[in-house]
Amino acid sequence: MHLDRLLAATILPLLLVACSGGEAPHDASAAPAAGSEEAMVSAAHPLAVEAGLEALRRGGDAVDAAIAVQMVLGLVEPQSSGLGGGAFMVRYDAQTGAVTVYDGRETAPAAATEEYWLDGNGDPLGFVDAWQSGRSTGVPGAVAMLAMAHEEHGRLDWSAGFEAGIEIAEAGFPISGRTHSQATRVAQISQLSRREPARSYFYDEEGNAHPEGFIRTNPAYAGTLRQIAADWRNFYTGEIAAQIVALAGDEPRGGVLTLEDLASYEPVRREALCMPYRIYRVCSAPPPSSGAVALGAIMGMLEGFEMSAFGPDTVEGWHFFIEASRLAYADRDQYVGDPAFADVPVDGLIDHGYLTERRRLISPSGVIAEASHGTPPGAPELMPDSAPDNRGTSHFSIRDTFGNVVSMTSTVEAFFGNNRMTEGGFLLNNQLTDFSFLPRNADGQTHPNAPAGGKRPRSSMSPAIVLDAEGDFLLATGSPGGASIIAYTAKTLVAMLDWGLTPQEAIELPNVVARGDVVRIESGFDAELLKGLRALGHDIRGEQGENSGLHIIRMTADGTLEGGADPRRDGVARQP
Template sequence: MRFLPIFAALALAACSSMPMLAQEAPAPEAAARASARPQMVSAANPYAVEAGLAVLNAGGSAVDAAIAVETVLSMVEPQSSGLGGGAFLTFFDGETGEITVYDGRETAPMSAAPDRFTGPDGQPLGFLQAATSGRAVGVPGLVAMLALAHEDHGRLDWAENFTPAITLAEAGFEVSPRMQGMIAAMQLRSLPFAERPSTRAHYYLPDGSPLPVGHVLRNPEYADTLRAVAADWRNFYEGEIAEAIVAAVNADALPGGMTLEDLSGYEAIRRDAICRAYRVWRVCGAPPPASGGVTVNELLALLEPYDMSETGPDTLEGWRRFIEASRLAYADRDAYIGDPAFADIPVAGLLDAGYLAERAALIDRETAIPVALPGTPPGVDAPQPDATAEPGGTTHFVIVDQWGNVVSMTATVESVFGNQRMVGGFLLNNQLTDFSFIAHDEAGNLVPNAVAGGKRPRSSMSPTIVLDADGDFYLATGSPGGSSIIAYVAKSLVGMLDWGLTPAEAIALPNVVARGDIIRIEDSFPAELAAGLADLGFTLDANRTENSGLHAVIVQPDGSLLGGADPRREGVVGE
């Protein structure tokens, strides 16, 4: 792929040669040049990796680089994330060893009510109707979250981190095969994206055909938005940008009711990470309203009584255990996780040692658990129903800087191209469809993930950081994929921690998603193992395209870094 010079403004501070992009370890001569604290970026697009490295080489921190990476991804991978969406960022402080989670999850407008996705007939709206309507758009949290993280951990001026994306927006970038395929698919499916004036003018040729692969796409309107945000991040939430967002959300047959006050009142949140020991490591992730930190840790805890190292990825028993742990953890997640500001979330109960031992014992069998039901952890009376559809238009990246700081960040606009509305050169999210479309249980009580004004919908995002026995950074991982994120991330962790695989090897393992009683297996899953699972009583949905986007970085015994990027997408690793 031909690179355009997106970091010319940072060239004096950067290395004299182009950054090395690789899936595996650096060449010996590159390793010899590396500092005692090497740096690395693993992200879903080469342009974004190049931008992150430019900032790191200019003396920026991992958070500075995250701003550069995400503002480029917003443009070159708009189907997945961007300024109009939200994110969770898990940060490891290389000096103190502390882990902080920055919550940039979107919020519902204050006017939102539990029946937001109920039609005139009293039934839930169809997902596509809801997702492309104004009702689906949440108040974007990404910009405020990055500003909060930068306030704590930035080393460069806030504005400097926007230079790569502004330069690229003006010069243009080559449309990638994946992006082109997404644009074409929207037209083939007759979705609003292909017909709305803003998106049609930007992503299709004058004759209406999708932009071809290699087309140099410029976005001067996005450059203007970035200049405004670079001058002051609050310009995103007040003034012309905010007015354009409100107008777009409310110009719909099903208007969203978002106001300028909703935008100006948005606040990102610092949260304590959910951390739990797994064998000799400590696994840390994002807390509710993200479900990843709890559910990934519960899934691993259910595997802990079993010697997974003896049942590797080529064994039926290894995958049987992984599937059953997934089913049980997902069942609990669906029943109990929501926004802790609006519901009592039994985090301590779900990770209680006695409760986990009871759940893990269910895996000690020779055939499939007939039905995977949620348990009743300490502190709750009974599980509640859930009706949340969670498609995956999301991205993930990992950054390690020269001071040993680490960012593991997952960002999203929810569905592919989000709400399919474009303002200021970026796309808006449809994040509110991550709320349950059924708001009440049979007794009339609100379920944990019901819609409410100012509430954050439950997320599957699982930006994960693992520490070693000494409390030092060991690895970081994460993925897009809607509710499948948890299975993807857990697979990568089991692969690296239990099965001794490199990041690239763990990422390349076939994906197996066991949420509920139908097990989705990727088409690369070995046929003999699939037959064995069927013989054990599992119901398989085989030959699925489980399109994870895992990115991971691990510390090797000599202190160097080894990264991996998911071959299912267009990511690379750079250092």
């Protein structure tokens, strides 16, 4: 269904104009012809999926579709991602086989110091105080990152990626049940329902969150998109940048973000970190994301077990997954930070010999008493981490008609970012709460994730692309969910590569997150399996639900695409 038809079916009286065409930026004489490959978009909202599909129908690259998807998600899923946040994109190039990472992680203001999250007594701030402060906002990186990727791979005009977002913002869209429930939740503990313009945007005059189905327009957001569509640099200078700086400087705990911080932001192109797993290669984002090293460690340890013999209906299969996760998280928490500021032993963390040693700690008959970090080759001595686990994030996967693939995770950090909404209709991030609140240990050693001016906080975002034995695209996966992202994504890799499940089946498996000595298992997990895991000594804590948002595309053996979308959110997986 095209964007105009989808919107008409939802809010027919409000939308009369369909998406227009676009020209190729590098050859303005003609729009590019679409390729012959199958294409698909899997993302967290149907309107965002349709915007991406429309870009693909017009001959766009997966990057063109990613821009359209992101601009709509920032409007219809503001609790999870937006213009005011950051992102990591992994792109597979069908022509060359190259896998590239585009790093749009936020950066700390130049004036930030390692005492950034300490109070006047030298004690770390409580999370809510830090989250709701102006100090929590880093320089947003998603827009600049998308511009870099578009400059290298875009087939449509840069401005084409903003058309759907502008139309929907002006015509209106129905608020989702998830946005309503999250706005209701955060109102109890945050400033979202008390600070304008967010209060009027998300709540009625009585302070109740607008209900599911309420038609919400956002002309201010449309105006912001028009400025960015004209030139992406308009986001980092002029009126938009001034709004961000002024809002971040507001009390309580006004930040130190400056116009110079925004104007000097630069995304980073990085080589993907790829880890062999059986006949496959699993590629994801390297530090400052911890996704690639943690996924690589989990899969590297599991490679030593015959996981295909221990499926999702066995205690053994989940036991090995839990223990490998615990060990990988311990190393991740200890060693990963921004490589421009810290010595991160990336190669050592995924070294085959080191992971073999770590695997030997896993017993089939009981749990590791204390899953502490190891000492990989090249590792410095560091203190444990103290960063909180936040979940205001979204993920989508795209394959275009040329065979190129994008796996992208974007975030504003906590639900609705730091809850401060600009006059331009978007929310600021609270990404700097991803730094360690305690920068040093008792011996004075600095943690690799301690705050510093211009530094990128460590991330758990794990957008992943898996290649087959020939180096061709096999699948793309990823999820939101704070530090739990790593476990959510690893679950789908094991489920599809070892247990033979479809993307949708892999997504719908109950989430199992093992970080430290406690294992969080989503409701709906088999009672007998729980009993067996507890008998082995696992400290199981159930939750009403794990906040994943997995979106997967996989190439099947017959050359067709198969997608999956997480029922825990509002997403779908569709083809043009």
